[in-house]
Amino acid sequence: xxxxxxxxxxxxxxxxxxxxxxxxxxxxxxxxxxxxxxxxxxxxxxxxxxxxxxxxxxxxxxxxxxxxxxxxxxxxxxxxxxxxxxxxxxxxxxxxxxxxxxxxxxxxxxxxxxxxxxxxxxxxxxxxxxxxxxxxxxxxxxxxxxxxxxxxxxxxxxxxxxxxxxxxxxxxxxxxxxxxxxxxxxxxxxxxxxxxxxxxxxxxxxxxxxxxxxxxxxxxxxxxxxxxxxxxxxxxxxxxxxxxxxxxxxxxxxxxxxxxxxxxxxxxxxxxxxxxxxxxxxxxxxxxxxxxxxxx
Amino acid sequence: xxxxxxxxxxxxxxxxxxxxxxxxxxxxxxxxxxxxxxxxxxxxxxxxxxxxxxxxxxxxxxxxxxxxxxxxxxxxxxxxxxxxxxxxxxxxxxxxxxxxxxxxxxxxxxxxxxxxxxxxxxxxxxxxxxxxxxxxxxxxxxxxxxxxxxxxxxxxxxxxxxxxxxxxxxxxxxxxxxxxxxxxxxxxxxxxxxxxxxxxxxxxxxxxxxxxxxxxxxxxxxxxxxxxxxxxxxxxxxxxxxxxxxxxxxxxxxxxxxxxxxxxxxxxxxxxxxxxxxxxxxxxxxxxx
Amino acid sequence: xxxxxxxxxxxxxxxxxxxxxxxxxxxxxxxxxxxxxxxxxxxxxxxxxxxxxxxxxxxxxxxxxxxxxxxxxxxxxxxxxxxxxxxxxxxxxxxxxxxxxxxxxxxxxxxxxxxxxxxxxxxxxxxxxxxxxxxxxxxxxxxxxxxxxxxxxxxxxxxxxxxxxxxxxxxxxxxxxxxxxxxxxxxxxxxxxxxxxxxxxxxxxxxxxxxxxxxxxxxxxxxxxxxxxxxxxxxxxxxxxxxxxxxxxxxxxxxxxxxxxxxxxxxxxxxxxxxxxxxxxxxxxxxxxxxxxxxxxxxxxxxxxxxxxxxxxxxxxxxxxxxxxxxxxxxxxxxxxxxxxxxxxxxxxxxxxxxxxxxxxxxxxxxxxxxxxxxxxxxxxxxxxxxxxxx
Numbered sequence: 014x015x016x017x018x019x020x021x022x023x024x025x026x027x028x029x030x031x032x033x034x035x036x037x038x039x040x041x042x043x044x045x046x047x048x049x050x051x052x053x054x055x056x057x058x059x060x061x062x063x064x065x066x067x068x069x070x071x072x073x074x075x076x077x078x079x080x081x082x083x084x085x086x087x088x089x090x091x092x093x094x095x096x097x098x099x100x101x102x103x104x105x106x107x108x109x110x111x112x113x114x115x116x117x118x119x120x121x122x123x124x125x126x127x128x129x130x131x132x133x134x135x136x137x138x139x140x141x142x143x144x145x146x147x148x149x150x151x152x153x154x155x156x157x158x159x160x161x162x163x164x165x166x167x168x169x170x171x172x173x174x175x176x177x178x179x180x181x182x183x184x185x186x187x188x189x190x191x192x193x194x195x196x197x198x199x200x201x202x203x204x205x206x207x208x209x210x211x212x213x214x215x216x217x218x219x220x221x222x223x224x225x226x227x228x229x230x231x232x233x234x235x236x237x238x239x240x241x242x243x244x245x246x247x248x249x250x251x252x253x254x255x256x257x258x259x260x261x262x263x264x265x266x267x268x269x270x271x272x273x274x275x276x277x278x279x280x281x282x283x284x285x286x287x288x289x290x291x292x293x294x295x296x297x298x299x300x301x302x303x304x305x306x307x308x309x
Numbered sequence: 310x311x312x313x314x315x316x317x318x319x320x321x322x323x324x325x326x327x328x329x330x331x332x333x334x335x336x337x338x339x340x341x342x343x344x345x346x347x348x349x350x351x352x353x354x355x356x357x358x359x360x361x362x363x364x365x366x367x368x369x370x371x372x373x374x375x376x377x378x379x380x381x382x383x384x385x386x387x388x389x390x391x392x393x394x395x396x397x398x399x400x401x402x403x404x405x406x407x408x409x410x411x412x413x414x415x416x417x418x419x420x421x422x423x424x425x426x427x428x429x430x431x432x433x434x435x436x437x438x439x440x441x442x443x444x445x446x447x448x449x450x451x452x453x454x455x456x457x458x459x460x461x462x463x464x465x466x467x468x469x470x471x472x473x474x475x476x477x478x479x480x481x482x483x484x485x486x487x488x489x490x491x492x493x494x495x496x497x498x499x500x501x502x503x504x505x506x507x508x509x510x511x512x513x514x515x516x517x518x519x520x521x522x523x524x525x526x527x528x529x530x531x532x533x534x535x536x537x538x539x540x541x542x543x544x545x546x547x548x549x550x551x552x553x554x555x556x557x558x559x560x561x562x563x564x565x566x567x568x569x570x571x572x573x574x575x576x577x578x579x580x581x582x583x584x585x586x587x588x589x590x591x592x593x594x595x596x597x598x
Numbered sequence: 599x600x601x602x603x604x605x606x607x608x609x610x611x612x613x614x615x616x617x618x619x620x621x622x623x624x625x626x627x628x629x630x631x632x633x634x635x636x637x638x639x640x641x642x643x644x645x646x647x648x649x650x651x652x653x654x655x656x657x658x659x660x661x662x663x664x665x666x667x668x669x670x671x672x673x674x675x676x677x678x679x680x681x682x683x684x685x686x687x688x689x690x691x692x693x694x695x696x697x698x699x700x701x702x703x704x705x706x707x708x709x710x711x712x713x714x715x716x717x718x719x720x721x722x723x724x725x726x727x728x729x730x731x732x733x734x735x736x737x738x739x740x741x742x743x744x745x746x747x748x749x750x751x752x753x754x755x756x757x758x759x760x761x762x763x764x765x766x767x768x769x770x771x772x773x774x775x776x777x778x779x780x781x782x783x784x785x786x787x788x789x790x791x792x793x794x795x796x797x798x799x800x801x802x803x804x805x806x807x808x809x810x811x812x813x814x815x816x817x818x819x820x821x822x823x824x825x826x827x828x829x830x831x832x833x834x835x836x837x838x839x840x841x842x843x844x845x846x847x848x849x850x851x852x853x854x855x856x857x858x859x860x861x862x863x864x865x866x867x868x869x870x871x872x873x874x875x876x877x878x879x880x881x882x883x884x885x886x887x888x889x890x891x892x893x894x895x896x897x898x899x900x901x902x903x904x905x906x907x908x909x910x911x912x913x914x915x916x917x918x919x920x921x922x923x924x925x926x927x928x929x930x931x932x933x934x935x936x937x938x939x940x941x942x943x944x945x946x947x948x949x950x951x952x953x954x955x956x957x958x959x960x961x962x963x964x965x966x967x968x969x970x971x972x973x974x975x976x977x978x979x980x981x982x983x984x985x986x987x988x989x
Contacts, residue, residue, distance in 0.1 A: 016696035017689060024685040045398065092582065096589045099341065103539040104585055106532055107578030114575035117776055118803075125781035129713055129735045142721070216684055217717040220710035222777070223684055226532060234406055237399035258686060262678075266418070269641050269681070273411030277389060280403040284396035312816045312845055320810065417645055424645035425902075426833055428864050446844060519809050520840055521833060521865050525643040529807050564813035569803030572776060573810075 019147050021259050023215055026150035027208050028255035030157055032235040032247030034204025037161065039233065040241035041170070042197035043177030044093055047229045048105030051112035052082045052202040054224030056209025058116060061128035061219045071134045071214075078210035079203045086202020090195035097180075109229050117221040127220035134214050150211055157204060162244055164200075173197060177242070238279060240286025240295075249288050311442040313565050317557045319449045319518075322456035323511060324553035327530055328537035329463055329546055330507030334382070336480045336544035337500050340390055340401040345508050345534060346527030347412035348385070352378040352509025353516035353526060354422055357429050367431040367517065371455075374513045375506040382505025383498050394483075409531065416524035426523035429516040448518045455514055459507055463546060466503070476500055480544060533577070540581050542591030552592055556580065631674035632667075632928060634659065634915060635694035635724075637687060637715065638706030640679035646861075647831070647907045651706025651729055652677055653900050654911030657892065662919045669926065673919060676700055680707055684714050691715035695722035701928040702726065702921075704914040706907075709733035709778050716743045723930050725921075725937070729914040730855075730907055732779040737958040742930065744937055744958040746914045746951070748855065748879050750779070751988045754786020756877045756964035756980045757827050757852050762794030764966070764978055765850065765875075767824035772801040773814060773838065775830050783829045783854055790988070799823055806834065811841050819847050831856040832905070835874075836865035843870040855879065859905035863972055871969045875977055879948035880909045881965045883976050892947045906948075913946040917960075920945075952986070961986060 035049045056078035063074035089108055096104050116122050134141040134149065141149055164170055172193045175183040184190045213219050231254065239250025257275070261268045283292045327349065334342045356374035360367065389404040416422045433451040437444065445453070467473035475496045478486040486493065511530075516522045537556055541548030559580045560573050571579075588594065636655050639648035659673045667673060676698045678690040687707060694700045695718060702725040705712040712731040719726035720740035728736050730747040737745050748756075761767045772787065774780040784801060791798050799821055802814040811834075818826065826849050828838055835857040842851070853876040863871060882893065892912060896904035918933070920943060925932035937954055944950040952961040963981035967974040980986070 017693040020689045020692040024689070039399070092586060096585050099543060100539055100585055100589060100591065100594075102341070103535055103578075104582050106535075107582045110572075110575045110578045111582075114572050118571060125776055125778045126733060126735070127710065127713075127778065129733075130738075216688060216714040218710070218713045220684075220713075220778070222710050230406060233399070234403055237403050241397070241399055258681060258683070259689060266641055266679070267414075268679070269414035270411055270418075273407045273409070273414060275407075277404050277407030277411065280400055280407065281389065281392045284393055284400045312812065312819075316810070316812050316816075414641065417641065424649050425861050426646075426865060430867065519837060520867060521836065523833070528643065529809075561810075561813050565816055568800070568817060569774075569776070569814065572803075572805040573808050574805065 016143055019143050021256060023147045023150050024212075025252055025255040026147065026154050027212050027215065028232065028235060028251040029154050029248050030150075030208040030211070031205055031232045032239065032251040033154075033157060033161060034201045034208065035232050036236045036241060036243075036247040037173075037204065038197055038201035039236055040243065040246070041165065041173040041177060042194060042201075043173075043180075044194065044197065045098075045102050045233075046105040046201075047102055047226070047233050048089075048107070048109035048112075049201075049205050049232050050224045050226070050228035051109040052086055052205035053209040053212065053228065053232075054112060054116060054219070054221075055082045055085055055202075056206030057213035057219045057224065058122060058128070058209075059206065060210040060213040061131050062122070064131050065128055071136060075207065075210045078206045080206075082206025082209065083199045083203030086205075087195050087199040089202065090198030093194055093198065094191050106226060106229070109224075109226055113221050113225055116219075116224070123219075125221070127218055129218040131213050131217050131219070133217070146215060150215075153207065153211070157207070158244070158248070165244070169193070169196070234276065238276065238286060240283075240288035240290075240292065243286065243288050243290070246286050246288040249294075250286070253287070311444070313561060315443050315445060315449065317554070317561050318443075319445075319452050320561060321554035321557040322452050323515060323518075324533070324537050324557055325550045326452075326456050326459060326507055326511040326514070327534045328541065328549040328553055329460065330504035330511070331534045332538050332541070332544060332546050332549045333463070333476075333500055333504035333507075335538060336546075337476060337483075337497060338386075338390060338394065338401070340394075341398075341405060341535070343402065343405040343531050343535075344385060344409040344412065345505070346531035347409045348378050348381050348505045348508040349512040349515075349530050350416060350522075350524065350527040351381055351412065352512035353429070353522045354416060354512075355509070356513035356516060357427060357522045360429070360431050367433045367451075370431070371510060371513045374509045378509025378512070379502035379506035382501040382508070385505075386497065386501045409527075413524055413527070422522065422524045424524070426521040426526075428520050429513075429522050430520055431517055433517065448514075452514050452518060455510060459510060460550065463503070463507075467546065472496060472499060529574070533574070536577055536581050540584060540591055542594030545591075545593045548591060548593030555592070631672050632669065632922065633674050633676050633698060633700040634918060635698060635700035635703030635726075636675050636677040636706060636915075637680050637690045637694070637703070637711075638677075638911075639682040639708075639711070640677075642682045644682045644708065647708075647730075648679070648682075648706060650859075650905055650907040651911035653896060654729075654904070654908035654913075655704055655706060655915045657895060657899070657908075658912040658915035658919070661891075661895075662916070668919050668922050669928075673915075675915070680711050682708075682711065684711055687711040687715045688718060691718035695719060695724045700724065702918045702930075702933060704729055704911065704918065705731060706911050706914075707731060709736060712736055713739070716740075719743065725918070725930055725933050727914040727918055729911040732782050734782055737955075741958070742934060744917075744954060744960075746917055746946075746948075746960045747910050748877075748948075748962065748964060749959045749988070750782030751786040751789070752985060753854060753877050753964060754783045754788075755790045755985045755988050756966070757783070757854065758787045758791045758794045758796055759980055759982070759985050760852055760875060760877065760966050760978065761825050761827060762791070762796040765825060765852075767796065767850070769797050769799045769821075769823050770825045770827055771799050771818045771821060771823045771849075773811070773818075773826055773828040773830075774801055774803050775834060776803045776805050779856070780829045784827075786988070787827055790984075793984075804834075806831075809837055811838055812845065815841055815845055815847060818849070819845060823849055825850045825852055827852045829854045829856060832859040832861040833865065835862045836871075839870040839874060840865075840867050843867060850875070852876065855906045855910075858967070858974075859907070860903040861905070863969075871972070873969060875966055875968045877964050877966055877980075878906055879962060879965055880904075880906050881967070881976060881979075882974050886944060886947075886949075888945050889947050909947040913948050913951075916946050917943065917951065 240246025
């Protein structure tokens with residue numbers, strides 16, 4: 014299979030994991046964050062340090078990345094208890110900048126030099142490159158998708174949605190808003206950490222500039238465009254926006270003009286996202302699936 | 310010390326100009342109006358082009374840039390925001406992001422600004438001013454005077470005109486105001502116009518101050534403007550002005566006295582987060598609902 | 599109703615398939631050209647450098663072809679835009695090595711884009727030359743990765759040499775951009791400063807996003823400093839000299855190759871750039887006819903004077919062309935061997951290339967230029983082994 018296609022799809026798989034994790038926070042818990050790339054970065058740097066400086070093998074580095082990002086994400090949840098809505102949005106952006114500054118100014122993390130020489134994942138001595146890495150990323154993405162779907166069916170999922178709809182009402186009926194919020198941050202940031210871990214392995218290096226405001230905006234865009242608060246929304250958003258720069262290469266230097274226009278138009282047309290509850294795409298796919306199921 | 314104070318005054322004025330316009334738009338539409346930074350850059354570009362192609366001085370070019378920016382703001386409302394005002398919060402933000410990406414990418418094209426920065430060496434026709442130990446260059450005086458004038462105009466409109474009254478009504482509750490007969494479309498358009506005109510004014514002043522106009526000059530404004538607006542308390546114009554100077558003072562003060570300890574933006578955000586932890590709705594924040 | 603939907607869906611599906619075919623199809627292999635891959639940020643905030651690099655590479659291919667090509671065939675530049683996104687750099691590296699099947703490639707991008715791509719080129723065993731990315735570990739990626747830009751250790755040391763030995767500046771303040779290029783150059787300076795009689799009084803870092811250097815400069819004003827060693831790109835260079843002028847600071851400035859752009863002059867206020875010295879490798883007054891031809895052709899084709907990025911990119915392509923010629927083959931190992939065999943190449947714009955280190959970094963003298971009456975003039979050439987052989 015075409016190595017370029019595999020590379021593109023591997024990155025899309027990583028964005029899917031990122032978007033799904035952010036969706037937990039934005040779409041289900043209702044906490045808008047434009048700083049998610051910070052945890053993407055924390056996951057990536059954890060893997061970088063674990064592999065390059067400590068020589069740890071897969072999957073220990075991946076687990077570490079998820080745990081470290083998750084715990085630090087929990088700490089981000091603390092200001093979220095105090096600060097809401099657009100104030101929180103800015104706080105999340107601030108956390109992103111501060112985390113990147115820490116990456117950039119901490120010599121132990123490579124400072125401005127980043128960390129290079131991250132080896133590809135090796136399972137039982139076999140290096141995962143190209144197709145192998147793509148399959149691993151896809152497997153993890155599917156597993157996380159299923160886990161998320163199951164999680165949302167639990168009482169935790171119900172609590173999340175209650176908080177999203179009306180935080181004060183949720184508290185009034187006895188939901189522990191603080192604990193639920195913090196857990197939402199832990200899980201979402203842990204998910205971003207997993208995406209970051211895979212990203213670091215795929216690129217072989219991490220630099221502070223990989224994890225900034227622009228990346229956070231991009232992943233939020235994927236979630237909202239796809240349909241925040243739906244299971245399949247972030248997946249669609251990641252496939253479209255993650256792949257669009259590559260699909261549009263034939264437009265050469267007009268790529269991003271069209272990208273911007275397309276984004277604007279798509280989101281005006283489908284205000285709840287492309288896979289939002291009332292969207293045309295969802296209706297179309299449902300019809301097609303029903304017809305396929307109805308055929309004997 | 311003197312240079313630091315001058316810098317804080319000038320930077321505070323620039324932050325005020327940018328944040329005031331954003332506060333006006335945000336206050337009315339409740340949109341995270343990130344493309345305000347795109348209008349900022351377009352304003353600078355228009356100012357430069359007018360100054361270079363027409364036999365006019367700096368101030369007429371500035372005025373032209375303000376008109377163009379204002380018009381662009383109204384266009385953005387009609388093309389983008391109008392359709393999604395009652396959509397979930399994320400949707401208008403994405404519209405803004407999409408338009409911002411489009412604007413920046415367009416400005417990069419060779420027939421507009423191109424990939425390189427362009428110089429904007431325009432004499433502002435003002436003298437250097439010495440206030441005790443503080444020295445201000447002509448460009449700096451231009452910034453201070455423009456900010457004072459613009460702030461005055463905004464204050465007047467908001468507090469002494471029917472238009473301002475209708476803006477405040479629409480900010481409180483748009484549907485109620487509309488059903489009470491407020492001329493909504495016109496008021497919103499004028500709000501976008503004035504807020505965006507101020508972005509354009511800021512763009513031209515920054516361009517002349519730094520002697521550079523570039524397609525991506527709005528990239529920092531995109532988030533910095535929000536830091537000021539949020540710090541001030543979202544929707545409060547006075548809050549934005551106070552926050553502008555508080556932020557400038559911290560950023561410049563810490564950078565000057567502690568050196569390159571941390572990037573300036575990170576310092577600014579750290580200050581914001583700390584203040585928000587104590588005052589979750591900003592310095593002058595009203596009850597947020 | 600259902601038929602209409604099915605047809606619409608079918609058409610949509612065909613449309614998507616067609617789009618994919620157009621985008622992802624490998625171009626037909628043309629055996630009558632030698633393909634040189636190229637990638638740089640041609641859109642986005644770094645587009646000015648990416649486009650300049652593309653121009654330089656394009657000119658090198660043009661000159662080579664005018665000269666009869668290589669091995670009797672024409673060179674063809676296969677160029678992609680990485681939009682300053684590392685994943686795009688990785689994707690195009692895959693494309694270049696696996697679909698376009700280039701013989702070798704040049705990176706016209708910064709370090710954080712070049713490094714991921716380098717890993718892919720190394721694995722695919724396709725030689726890659728970094729034109730100006732400065733990160734010390736890029737060439738360490740493997741034996742197929744080379745660099746024709748001045749290594750940071752050398753350029754930083756050259757600045758220290760200039761300060762200590764040529765300008766007799768004892769106390770120097772560093773103004774460093776906080777990315778890897780800034781860090782590498784500052785480290786190169788600091789490492790040998792004492793050897794050349796220079797005392798580093800302070801190091802002030804700034805972010806590329808930060809247009810206001812006044813806090814840093816105000817701090818420096820209060821210190822006893824004989825010279826400022828600053829690094830940055832053309833925009834920062836202009837901001838620096840403008841703000842120094844505004845603050846009335848007369849301390850001499852030593853810059854680096856990022857300053858080496860006509861835009862530095864354009865964006866500087868009158869007189870602000872005067873006296874600035876920079877370490878670079880492009881000697882605009884050079885008697886080498888190739889340099890003059892390059893400068894003239896660049897200006898006439900692209901409408902503006904060449905800068906260091908364009909020159910570096912030109913040389914990266916030129917050295918590859920030379921290596922293929924000498925190897926007499928497009929085999930990767932033969933090219934690598936030929937590159938290491940280059941011992942004195944003078945038909946480059948930023949040369950002469952004395953050779954390559956074992957790791958693949960170029961060895962060449964550093965040129966110091968000074969601004970006199972708003973233009974660059976030669977100030978010194980530094981080829982002392984104490985500087986040139988550092989890496």
